[in-house]
Amino acid sequence: VRGAKLKLAIVSLPCMRPTSPPLGPAVLLSYLKRSSPDIDVRAFDLNLLYYDRILDDLSKESFKIRLYNWDEKTTAQKIGQAVDFLKHGTLEKFDLKLYHHYITIFLSFESIFNAFMSEMATRHLIGLSVPDRVKIFFEDLVNTVLDYGPDLVGLSVLFNSQTVFALLMASLIKEKKEIKIVLGGAKLGVMRYPERLFKEPWVFSTKDKTRQLEFGQYVDFLIPGEGEKALLDLCMVQDKKDLAEVPNLIYMKDQEVKTNPPHVIYDLEQIPEPDFSDFRLDGYIGPEVVLPFLSSRGCPWGRCTFCTHHHSYLLYRELEIKECLKQIRHLKEHYGVRFLNFYDEMIPPDRFRDLAQAIINEGIDISYAAYAKPIREFDADLLKLIHRSGGRVIMWGVESASQRVLNLMRKGTRIKEAEKVLQDAGHAGLMNLIFIMFGFPTETEAEFNETLNFLNKNKDCIHALSKGKFVLSEGSLIQKKPEKFAITEIRGAAESKVYNRVFDYQVSKGLGPKDVSALYEKNIKHLESIGFTPRFGAYREHLLAYAALRDTGSETENSDLGLI
Template sequence: MLLFPPSWHPSQPYLSLPSLTAFLRQQGVHDVVQRDLNIELLDILLTKKTCSEFYQKIIGALRRMDNSWGTPRRSASANWQEKYQALAHASEVIPAIIDKIEPAKNTLRSEGFYNLERYMESVHIINESLSLMSALYYPSSLTALSNDMRYSVYSSQEIFRALGDEEENIFLNLYKDHILSSIIDFPPDLLGISITSTSQIIPGLTLAKLLRDRNKEIYITIGGSVFTKLIENLKKIDSMFSVVDSFIVFEGEHALLRLVEQVDGKRDFRKVPNLVYRENNITRINEPFYAEDLNALPTPDFDGLPLKLYHAPESVLPVQTSRGCYYRKCAFCNLHLDHRNFRLRRTELLMEDIRTLSHKYHTPYFFFTDESVPMNQLREISQNLLESRQNIKWMAGVRFENALDSDLLGKMAKSGCQKLVFGLESYNQRVLDLMKKGIKTDVVKNILNACLEAGISFHLYIIIGFPTETGKEAQETLDFVLTKEYLASTGFSCLPSLFGMEKDSPVTHNPEKYGLRSLMAPGSEDLGLGYFYEVDQGMSPEEAERMYHYVIRQLSEKLCPFPYNYSLPDGLLYLTHKAGI
């Protein structure tokens, strides 16, 4: 059984489980069950029945707090009072929203999705209702996209405190009430949990611990990019292996197949590539790490995932044309920790993937999830789609390359390309050069203008606060993003992020070059993915954070976040619907 835990965007399925499921089934492991617990739990929570149950529990919690009001230590506690206020607010608002929850969810699964006013209202109702229900676990909070707890996901000690906290870990009771029995009654010999985002760490490990406490015979492994970045940390944290048996790092297809064989056989885990596990009280890491041959992998298999439950009227399916990044030079990036090298899938196999998935799951919508699709691959994909006359609508992540000219963009548009996702990061040439982005501002402008001419929308990612960046340089980027022509174009979106010093990024290898006075790993974070830092020039981290919030405000005033900033797949559906395609 393969599980994808909360929290993740509810619009579409993630690619990890369908890729693993397809490979295992291809190799003769047919009894594979894949489940997206994120969308399963959201579907359960977003009902009148569940909301009513939460409401009754909130009323009960308020009564108990009222009865203990005279207890000096409790009533004087700021956290106690804040929780009381959160519960009181929820008790007042839930009755007004409870009948709107299911209609909001159903709107996003129907043609009402394409009515922008109804779309925005539905998203608001869903997030508001989840926030109100999670008041029961204050200060923890839950939205459709994320969960937030006071426990740091970068500290194993805090994670383990969260795993047993009945008062604040909302997932404990959700799993017990709605998920556990369906796994325990199954039960799997091998359970794999995919953790690809830090927001999934506590929910994923909570589930693992609950299962371990109830059935020690189930072999539990965790895969995904988060723990791939933490291989060295896992060597030093024995406690992590008290709730799981192993971690699969880097790519998982052959690793999972070999693990299935060993769990079912002699349990010689030395034969499982990419495995991190404990043996004789020693943490072992099976190297060299195995990289998959993309041309030997089957088409992803989404069978078993509840495609009708996602918050969209049609499926936008993720596919990969490559793994890794072909550029690999950006100074702020540590994606090399996710994939050992760059590999392409042959275009004819990719075309077969698209044909198979489009026919099987009745959708023309695809998102190429590569870090950046190479130019030659874009050219071949477009040519093949045109020649085969497939009515496919697609979007992809790309780099600003000179080869992305009007001719190529025109061919891409004719083949069904609706939108491109760019990592701009900055529009200041000095900052771009220091980042080692390998792009020029004039090329950026020419490409985006060519996109407008071709009728292709675009999304821009920008970074605020890269070391030595000044406020004036950040403003330069903001001014460019707010170009009138871009704001007026259908589907334009932009998402800023605050610079974070990521573990093992090139910046950390040569801090003096980037005007850094010091790098500091937080002492309590034994699962840390980054560093604190001090600068000798440019904006300080505090100044960068203020500029980041200013950029957010400016973008919010001039660029509606719905639907294009809220969800790239949702935006793809909107683009094609607006065009009447």
């Protein structure tokens, strides 16, 4: 029998980079606390706990791992030194060469350990044996949540890497207690057909075994897209028939999948600032605590032909600048943090001007990073204003240096203007992280090289590079209208999963996927040399800390990073 209050646990899962607290659970926490006195809600960052636990086990030598040509003891010491450096070693002086050395060790550790644990989670899930210490590791994570005694558990999934852990955690919870489980998060938001998760078997494979799992045995509800109102209403449900009234909910009823219509919060002021009180902020791995923040929802452009993010939010809405500042001031004062990462899909130039000016007028001392589109309205004066307001890193969607390719992407950018924006931003004291996508359908080798030349020519104002190859995803305009992009054949890729539909394709002109991979691999070493260190593309919170320190002169640049 349930007590007077329903107990809800909102859980962030392994495995993703442990560099800052998760935004989704923090927003849900604050919304639910404010909306209903009848819900007792707590957030758990099992991803951070997962890292804490393994790092502790390594230091005690109760878990062994080997990197490079080191033995287990040396490996444990090196990983410990790396974490210590990443948290404390750059506070007075940010030595890039040392940073690159230690972050490379940490990245190697993450890659090997997460691949191993993902394999173990899969084995455990499909009924194969796993070492006892691994079983205990997983059960300890789940027990952290179960000890709270929840009636409902919400699992938040942002990345594909978390899905196997989501199902494993759900199965371990269900083994021990009859608790309802709801799955949500950005991963579901970008899916074209999230209801498919209930309809199709989930296939998990290891070297020894392949097994089909029925999703409905582990998860009771899905909430794709915005979760505030849906989760609140789900907590209030007293009777099964009330489920039909919960917006944005997908669930099984009488062997059928039911999908309820969505609900949009038009006025973002209804959602208070994120609540990070359940997160151990000093536990995250980086030089500074960087809090994520969202000042708008949806994308004001929403036309890029490769994108699937438009499924996440039904329309674009902005939080009033005045309310933004109130929330930012609260976060700064309440948590003693002065670093923010704006997670908005992008901040348009007019709004950026108003926001930057308001931060200056209010005298709020913060350093922040944000996403933007490199268009000419970001002129030298605006970029200087952004820097004066505490802007330190701008993450620009450049994608390609071929104007023809940009037009086909429907980016709404001109490469000459983008180049000037990057140069002006650099002169204004901002650091530029740029996104590049190689191999967009119809791209030729000459156009691929055009982008390489652009990177070389502008390397002085490209401080970090986030690069990748084009992936044909379900729900993008390209997948819906392949003939417009010279795509002649589409078939499910070998790595395609029910929760991550990706496709192999053939083109009638330009580079095919194999050609792109070959060119990409051929140029990878050179691409890694663009920017201060190739690691900043992945560890963006660290780039923000570096940019802020560089502004005060407490850093050293070294173009010859050298590897381990």
